[in-house]
Amino acid sequence: MSRNADNWLLRVTNLTKIYGEPNENTIALTGPEFNSNICPETESIVACADISFDLYPGEVLGIVGESGSGKSTVVKLLYFDMEKTGGAAWLKPYADGNIEMLSESNQKKRFIRNNLMGMVYQNPRDGLNFNFTSGGNIAEKLIMAGNYHVGEIRERASDLLTKTEVPVLRMDDRPANFSGGMQQRVQISKAIANNPPLLFLDEVTTGLDVSVQAKVLDLIRELQQDLGIAMIVVSHDLSVIRMLTDRTIVMKNGRIVESGLTDQILQDPQHEYSRLLVSSLL
Amino acid sequence: MNILEVTHLSKDFNLHILNNKRIEALKDINFTMKEGEIIGLTGKSGSGKSSLMKCLYRTYLASTGEIIYLSKNGPVDLVKADDHRIIDLRKNEITYCSQFLSVIPRVSAIDVVCEHLFRVEKDKDFARRQSKEMLEQLGLPYELWDAFPVTFSGGEQQRINVARAIIAKPRFLLIDEPTASLDAKTKDVVVDMILQLKAQGTSVLVISHDEYTLERLCDRRIDLKFGEIISEELATNQ
Numbered sequence: 001m002s003r004n005a006d007n008w009l010l011r012v013t014n015l016t017k018i019y020g021e022p023n024e025n026t027i028a029l030t031g032p033e034f035n036s037n038i039c040p041e042t043e044s045i046v047a048c049a050d051i052s053f054d055l056y057p058g059e060v061l062g063i064v065g066e067s068g069s070g071k072s073t074v075v076k077l078l079y080f081d082m083e084k085t086g087g088a089a090w091l092k093p094y095a096d097g098n099i100e101m102l103s104e105s106n107q108k109k110r111f112i113r114n115n116l117m118g119m120v121y122q123n124p125r126d127g128l129n130f131n132f133t134s135g136g137n138i139a140e141k142l143i144m145a146g147n148y149h150v151g152e153i154r155e156r157a158s159d160l161l162t163k164t165e166v167p168v169l170r171m172d173d174r175p176a177n178f179s180g181g182m183q184q185r186v187q188i189s190k191a192i193a194n195n196p197p198l199l200f201l202d203e204v205t206t207g208l209d210v211s212v213q214a215k216v217l218d219l220i221r222e223l224q225q226d227l228g229i230a231m232i233v234v235s236h237d238l239s240v241i242r243m244l245t246d247r248t249i250v251m252k253n254g255r256i257v258e259s260g261l262t263d264q265i266l267q268d269p270q271h272e273y274s275r276l277l278v279s280s281l282l
Numbered sequence: 283m284n285i286l287e288v289t290h291l292s293k294d295f296n297l298h299i300l301n302n303k304r305i306e307a308l309k310d311i312n313f314t315m316k317e318g319e320i321i322g323l324t325g326k327s328g329s330g331k332s333s334l335m336k337c338l339y340r341t342y343l344a345s346t347g348e349i350i351y352l353s354k355n356g357p358v359d360l361v362k363a364d365d366h367r368i369i370d371l372r373k374n375e376i377t378y379c380s381q382f383l384s385v386i387p388r389v390s391a392i393d394v395v396c397e398h399l400f401r402v403e404k405d406k407d408f409a410r411r412q413s414k415e416m417l418e419q420l421g422l423p424y425e426l427w428d429a430f431p432v433t434f435s436g437g438e439q440q441r442i443n444v445a446r447a448i449i450a451k452p453r454f455l456l457i458d459e460p461t462a463s464l465d466a467k468t469k470d471v472v473v474d475m476i477l478q479l480k481a482q483g484t485s486v487l488v489i490s491h492d493e494y495t496l497e498r499l500c501d502r503r504i505d506l507k508f509g510e511i512i513s514e515e516l517a518t519n520q
Contacts, residue, residue, distance in 0.1 A: 007366075056366055218388055225400060243386055247365050261340060261365050268295075268342040275298050 008054040008092065009230050010078070010198060015051040015087035015102075017073050020044030022085075030253065032273060037070070037254040047073040048254045051087065057197065058228040062241040062262060064277065065251035071234045073254075075200040077102070078232075079119045080109045091116060093197055114144040118191030118229075122203035124183035127190065128175050134161065134186045135171035141193040160189035164219055181212035188219060192229065199223075202234045217243060238281050242266060250274045284352065285454060285485045286315040286338075291347035291361075293330075293337055293509075307333040308509045311347070320476070320486040322496045325506035331489045332381065334506070335456050337361075338487070339378040340368050351376070351454070373401055379447030379457040381489075383431060383439040390428045391417065391442055398450035416445045420471055436463045441472075448475050455479065455486045461495045473498045 018026065026039040030046045037046045048070035055061050063071045076082045078089060080102075088100045093116050101112055121127040128137050138157040147153060158168045164185040166178075175183045184204060191199060201220065205213040221244060223229060233244050241248055241262060248265045250258040250273065258271040269275045291311040297303045308330045315321055323331045336342040338349055340360055349360040353375055358367060372378075377398070385394045392413045393400075399409035417427060420441040426434065431442045444460050460476065461469045473495060476486060490496050496503065505513045 054366070056369075059366075059369070214388060221386065246369055259365075260343075261368060263341045264343060267336070270343065272298060279299065 007056055008097075009057045009059075010055040010092070011090045011097070012054075012074075012078070013052045013088050014049075015074065015077055015089065016049045016085045017047040017070075017077055017082060018044050018049070018085045019047060022046075031255045032252040032257050035253065037068070046254045048077075048251070051256060053249060053256075053259065055198070055230055055232065057092075058224075058230055059247065060224060060231045060233060060245045062245035062248040063232065063234045063251060064236060064238065064241055064248060066236065066277075069251040070254040071236075071251055072202050074251075075119070075202055075232055075234055079117060079200055080113055081119075091198070110144070114141065115194055116196055116198060118194070118196045118199045120184070120187050120191045120199070120201045120204050122206050124175060124180070124187050127187040128183065130174060130176045132174070133172045134166065134175050134178070134189075137175065137186060138190050138193050141190050145194045156193065157189075160193060161186070163223075164189045165215070179212075180208055181215060184208065184212075184216050185219065188216075188223075192223060192227070195227065197230060199229050199231045200234075201231060203236070204233075205235070205237065205240060220244060238266065238278070250277065283317045284314045285317040285319075286352070286487075287348075287350040288313050288338075289348045289350075291334075291337060291349060292345050293333055293342055294345045306509055308337065308344075311509075311511060313504055313511065313514065315485060315487070317352075317485055318480060318483050319501050320480055320488060320499050322500035322503040323487060323489045323506065324491075324496065324503055325512075329506040330509040331506055332458055333509075335378070335458055335487065335489060339372075339376065339456055341378070354453070373398075375453040377447050377450050377452035377455050379443055379455070379460065381458040381462070383443040385431055385442075387432055388430060391422065391431050391434075392427050394431055394442055395445045395449055397446060412449060413445070416449055417441075419475070420445055421468060437465070437468070440464055441468065444472050444475070448479060451479065451482065452484060455484055457486065458489045459491070460488065461490065461492050469495065 021042055022039060022044040023042050025041055026044055026046060027049050030037050030039055051074055063074060065071050077084050084102050089102050090097045091101055094101055094112050119127060135157045138160055139153045142153050142156060158171060161168050161171060166182055166185050175186050205216055224231060235241055245262045248262045249256050252273045258274045265274060266278055269278050289312050291308060293308040295305045295307055311334060325331055333342060337344045338360060344361045350357050351360050353371060392410055395413040395416060396409040403409045422438060422441055431439055440463050447455060447457060460472050476499060480486060488499055503515055504511055
């Protein structure tokens with residue numbers, strides 16, 4: 001074990017999400033060795049199972065895998081967008097990592113989500129309220145965390161928009177009138193508004209054209225470098241993973257099939273599926 | 283004191299596209315390295331030099347054997363240590379400089395060189411000054427300092443590559459072909475920089491095909507053939 005084995009920021013053990021009515025064989029009869037996440041006996045769907053990992057402060061962890069492998073489910077469970085079926089997670093800045101956060105009350109979960117985490121979704125509509133202005137969206141996150149001072153809120157919003165290169169002039173415009181790349185940058189501003197120690201990024205560059213992708217990626221990298229935010233980056237794009245992450249988890253059929261240093265996963269993948277994934281890059 | 287002890291190290295690759303054909307890249311490698319020593323890894327292309335280096339850096343997972351590295355906090359087996367421990371060592375002690383420059387796109391030459399420094403140094407201007415000094419010594423034209431290295435020539439990229447490895451002043455440096463595609467004068471600058479690191483206590487494992495570079499740098503050479511060590515000898519300059 002590492003000498004600083006207790007230095008984790010987020011600890012996840014056996015995180016599991018199953019849809020439907022599983023029985024005692026459901027987990028054993030699904031997974032990469034069956035090439036399926038549907039239980040043959042109950043037809044329940046194992047979105048993810050037995051997901052365990054530690055994330056360290058300031059670390060960037062990548063999760064890769066094909067569509068339907070459970071990547072997004074993992075981050076959505078951790079951000080309380082979904083209810084877990086099983087497993088546990090602890091966040092160091094919450095009760096010094098002593099209280100399992102996924103079983104907390106909704107009120108406590110809202111506190112954790114608004115103060116200690118940020119999320120950037122693939123679709124800006126999931127992360128932004130399109131009926132609010134871009135400034136209003138950032139304000140929403142700040143107000144949820146207990147900041148009610150209008151002057152401070154506007155100042156913070158304008159700082160964030162400047163940092164993410166959204167013209168401050170458009171602070172009172174609705175994101176609906178923005179380009180895709182700008183919407184994504186407003187979403188990032190909102191996600192980091194409360195200086196969270198942990199940020200989830202779910203396929204944030206998918207669907208953007210390459211020049212806009214580059215801008216969003218550069219922004220994320222800068223934020224990581226300047227603010228030292230730990231991140232979980234979900235992507236099926238291995239070049240995004242290579243550029244942003246230190247460590248990578250490879251998922252298939254709802255399970256982790258391999259985890260390792262990103263350069264090792266890309267240059268010396270061990271699992272058959274990781275090899276297929278990497279060789280598909282060429 | 284030995285900074286590195288490699289015993290029974292082997293590395294096989296499974297080529298899944300070719301019906302899981304196995305390639306033995308390294309076979310039963312054994313050697314030790316003293317603190318502050320420079321060892322040259324030699325051998326023909328394909329003899330396993332880079333594979334060995336990548337096993338030491340954990341870009342490749344060794345198939346069998348042990349790689350005991352004596353870190354500031356005691357011995358670590360680089361084959362089995364957990365990923366976070368390796369990340370920690372990469373940040374603070376071990377630097378790998380590959381044969382080819384691979385950098386994050388759209389970052390200026392100055393900032394590419396300081397990448398490691400930025401991780402530990404809060405004062406960015408201080409880091410950039412060190413980077414500029416280094417680029418100056420390596421004779422990289424001023425007009426390229428703010429440009430993106432992806433667009434540079436082979437020799438210019440090589441200088442960036444070497445600079446970013448050396449600037450971190452690692453405790454253990456793995457460096458693959460540091461003087462390839464450099465002119466004689468720049469070659470000397472690079473060799474001097476590596477010798478300067480050695481003088482400050484850095485242990486260096488260097489791969490090179492260049493006799494002049496090896497002659498000037500190495501305390502000892504290890505010669506590889508078909509993934510095996512065929513000879514270990516003191517260099518002539520001892």
